[in-house]
Amino acid sequence: MIGRLFGSLSQKVPSLLYRVSQVMKPQVVFVLGGPGAGKGTQCSKIVESYKYTHLSAGDLLREERNREGSEFGQLIANYIKEGKIVPVEITINLLRKAMEETMQKDEKKFRFLIDGFPRNEDNLQGWNRVMDGKADVKFVLFFDCSNEVCINRCLERGKSSGRTDDNRESLEKRIQTYLQSTRPIIDLYEKQGKVCTIDASRSVDEVFADVKAILDKED
Ligand code: ADP
Ligand code: AMP
Numbered sequence: 615m616i617g618r619l620f621g622s623l624s625q626k627v628p629s630l631l632y633r634v635s636q637v638m639k640p641q642v643v644f645v646l647g648g649p650g651a652g653k654g655t656q657c658s659k660i661v662e663s664y665k666y667t668h669l670s671a672g673d674l675l676r677e678e679r680n681r682e683g684s685e686f687g688q689l690i691a692n693y694i695k696e697g698k699i700v701p702v703e704i705t706i707n708l709l710r711k712a713m714e715e716t717m718q719k720d721e722k723k724f725r726f727l728i729d730g731f732p733r734n735e736d737n738l739q740g741w742n743r744v745m746d747g748k749a750d751v752k753f754v755l756f757f758d759c760s761n762e763v764c765i766n767r768c769l770e771r772g773k774s775s776g777r778t779d780d781n782r783e784s785l786e787k788r789i790q791t792y793l794q795s796t797r798p799i800i801d802l803y804e805k806q807g808k809v810c811t812i813d814a815s816r817s818v819d820e821v822f823a824d825v826k827a828i829l830d831k832e833d
Contacts, residue, residue: 638724640713640749645729646800647757649697649779649788650767651814652821653729656757659822660727664829667716667723671730674708675700695778697787699733699795702740710744727755734795738802753832754803755825757814761789 643666645653657668672694679690686704693700709728716723726749732738765785772780779788803809810828814821 638721640717641725642749642751643725643727644731644751644754644803645727645757646733646754646796647814648759648761648764648792648796649785650764650771651757651759652767652818653757655818656755656814656821656825657727657729659818660825660829663826664725665723666725666727668727668729669709669712669716671705671709671728671733674712675705678704678708691778695784697779697784697791699736699791702736705731705737706740706744713749732799733791734799738799751808754800754809755828756800756809756811757821758811759814761793763815765789 645657647653654670654673657666657670660666661668675690675694678684679687679694681687684690690700690704709731713726716726732741765782768780768785768788769782771777778784800809810832812821812824812828
């Protein structure tokens with residue numbers, strides 16, 4: 615009798631765990647900082663050691679811009695070149711779709727690094743409208759770096775990136791957009807005690823040592 619009970623329980627436990635993981639809400643870390651602060655670089659390193667999926671708003675937008683038949687391709691291209699923030703309806707749909715597809719493929723992949731989002735008030739309101747209650751924002755990783763270092767890194771990246779916005783003219787605009795639109799969003803999360811700030815002007819490994827300390831503590 616006890617043997618049978620034990621047997622049926624041991625069969626149920628894995629299926630219960632399976633169901634719990636299926637209903638896991640996406641756990642999100644927003645990754646913010648100026649253009650060239652090293653967000654993408656650090657996210658790639660995080661993914662190697664931690665169970666996070668990296669979603670870059672900029673990468674998703676570039677992909678959509680290049681997708682044949684995209685109705686938003688030209689609009690996205692113009693916004694990116696001008697360093698302006700693409701309307702949130704487009705960005706949020708790309709992010710939501712990428713999150714859903716990731717979790718559909720593997721239900722254990724519910725931790726996301728969302729890099730380059732929310733970049734302004736419009737982004738934040740869009741997130742709250744579409745994702746409120748559907749995902750938990752754990753904290754914000756803020757890569758803090760002077761404008762000068764950011765610009766120099768992007769100009770260096772521009773020598774091989776082929777990006778239409780890694781040039782001085784676009785960068786001046788991107789920095790302005792960052793200062794005027796993104797910094798206030800970081801300040802807002804700061805007031806909620808949700809920001810982990812990292813001095814991103816140091817070497818990749820030094821920055822990553824701080825990232826690890828934060829993730830090990832938060833996880
Ligand atoms: P972001 O995603 O914030 O725009 P990237 O991760 O693409 O920035 O980094 C921008 C450029 O700077 C890349 O060419 C990258 O190799 C370089 N880079 C990133 N982090 C550092 C660092 N800590 N020190 C020096 N160069 C860096
Ligand atoms: P990034 O790859 O993060 O440097 O972003 C490149 C460009 O993509 C930005 O300058 C914007 O034009 C656009 N972009 C990136 N993230 C967003 C976002 N969250 N909302 C709107 N536009 C974005």
